[in-house]
């Protein structure tokens with residue numbers, strides 16, 4: 001097997017070259033199948049792996065995963081990204097996204113119903129180029145859990161995308177308005193994030 005070739009780009013992110021086959025649906029959306037064909041590898045674009053993280057992985061981060069994937073797809077840039085989401089907590093592991101998240105996404109043409117919640121795993125810190133927390137509590141928890149030397153890739157989503165140190169508020173205990181507002185914030189930040197990763 002050929003080892004991936006990595007470079008560090010101007011924003012300090014490790015970029016890995018290689019073809020990776022990824023299903024955009026289902027809990028195994030991050031399954032990687034490296035192809036060690038040298039011609040394919042030479043033609044491949046750098047691949048950036050992003051893990052969106054919230055507390056339960058049923059409200060905000062599934063929306064971020066689905067909306068960012070949708071924005072990437074609209075721009076025809078699927079081959080450049082590996083996108084996943086997880087929660088710092090395990091309470092909802094294996095569950096579908098919250099119905100209110102699925103509904104607001106569906107209204108904007110994004111189907112997130114095949115996603116299943118999972119907790120952040122120890123190897124996520126090394127596997128992903130970016131771990132983007134929805135709020136500062138998520139970021140703090142991730143930094144506490146990161147193995148030594150693996151915290152540089154952990155950021156607040158809106159800070160990394162837009163330079164705004166603002167949380168995406170947890171809509172879980174609120175009404176549908178909260179989900180609509182979270183959706184809009186995530187949609188705008190996803191577009192800005194993708195431009196930033198040009």
Ligand code: 4NP
Nearest residue numbers: 054055056057058059060172
């Ligand atoms: P999320 O929202 O972190 O955006 O998925 C929450 C979902 C569930 C809970 C809290 C927040 N909960 O306490 O179960």
